[in-house]
Amino acid sequence: MDLRAHFSRFLSAAPGRLHFAAHSHHPWPDVTREAQLRAWDEAARLQDGKWEEVLGPLLASCRAHVAGRLGLPDPATLAFAPNTHDFVRRILSTLPVGRVPRVLTTDGEFHSFARQAARLEEEGLLSVTRVASEPGAECVARLAEAVRAGFDLIWVSEVFFHSGYALGGLEALAGAAGEAVLVIDGYHAFMARPVDLSPIADRAFYTAGGYKYAMAGEGCCFLHCPPGWLPRPRDTGWFAAFGALAEGDGRVGYAADGNRFLGATFDPSGLYRLDAAMRWLAEQGVTVGDIHAHAHALQARFCAGLEGTWLDPARLAVPLSEPRRGNFLAFDLDDAEGWQDRLAAAHVVTDRRGRRLRFGFGPYQTAEEVDAALERIRGLG
Secondary structure, X not given: OOOHHHHHHHXXXXXXXXXXXXXXXXXXXXXXXXXXXXXXXXXXXXXXXXXXXXXXXXXXXXXXXXXXXXXXXXXXXXXXXXXXXXXXXXXXXXXXXXXXXXXXXXXXXXXXXXXXXXXXXHOOOOEEEEEOOOOHHHHHHHHHHHHHHOOOEEEEEOEOOOOOEEOOOHHHHHHHOOOOEEEEXXXXXXXXXXXXXXXXXXXXXXXXXXXXXXXXXXXXXXXXXXXXXXXXXXXXXXXXXXXXXXXXXXXXXXXXXXXXXXXXXXXXXXXHHXXXXXXXHHHHOOOHHHHHHHHHHHHHHHHHOOOOOOOOHHHEOOXXXXXXXXXXXXXXXXXXXXXXXXXXXXXXXXXXXXXXXXXXXXXXXXXXXXXXXXHHXXXXX
């Protein structure tokens, strides 16, 4: 697969740069620039009337794209927001009052949830139980065992951001969750590897966005809201009233579908870019499975070329032999920060989480970029 011509704007902006951080700041295809301009032009043409377009055909199209790629039976269960932290806050706002809510999670969650939960925990506003995220193959079993103690909320990543391990058996976790709200953070899975939520669509919330593998940039995250769960978040914006039925007792009304988790006025340009990126992939006939297979093929080529270098595949957090991994490789290194700096000086863009140096692979790369990166890596030590 060679889609480099479709990323010409990003790739030509810095011709000597080798971008291996698709898991963090993914290049955008050229069609998203046209979509950005369309957002501006439609704002000028329609002015106040633009929201009928944004919250009508455009939102419906984005919902259909996401629902189709996640196996969701009803696109109307999807809400959109500028970032996943908006959804973290709204979900936390539904937890019981009058006692300290109990939360079950892992020690491998991303900052959008982990930081907020830790801060509330400091004030005694949450009681948080964290199970080990590694080894990944045993994580779901640990969560399913721990949940027996009784929790209000379970929050877990589908693919861990610090290792790239992709959890299996989430259906079993949903079955064991009882009355607890189950939220799956799918940011490193959506558009990186095939996801089918159909078995748990009526049970689990699922959040991800366009910033990484969906190639749509910032400002376009979504939450799948299973019907009947958390009907009235306390953190609520006026958009959540769209489609709401009047409450007979005079209480604030909410929509019954995913709109109940909407906020308020937002920059809609991310929706334009997401719609364009998803349409472009469909026109090219490229599936998520194709992207995932391409990334794994490049990973294999990359690791095969590391023999004799300072970057040892034996240091991988998730070995290449493990099929349950995402589209990036995480190397556990004593001097990860130093090596990231040296790579940056050689114009190889990577990402780091603590001791783990991450290399991401995506559809804008071919074997040529992998080989060029390997040559620069050999020159560093």
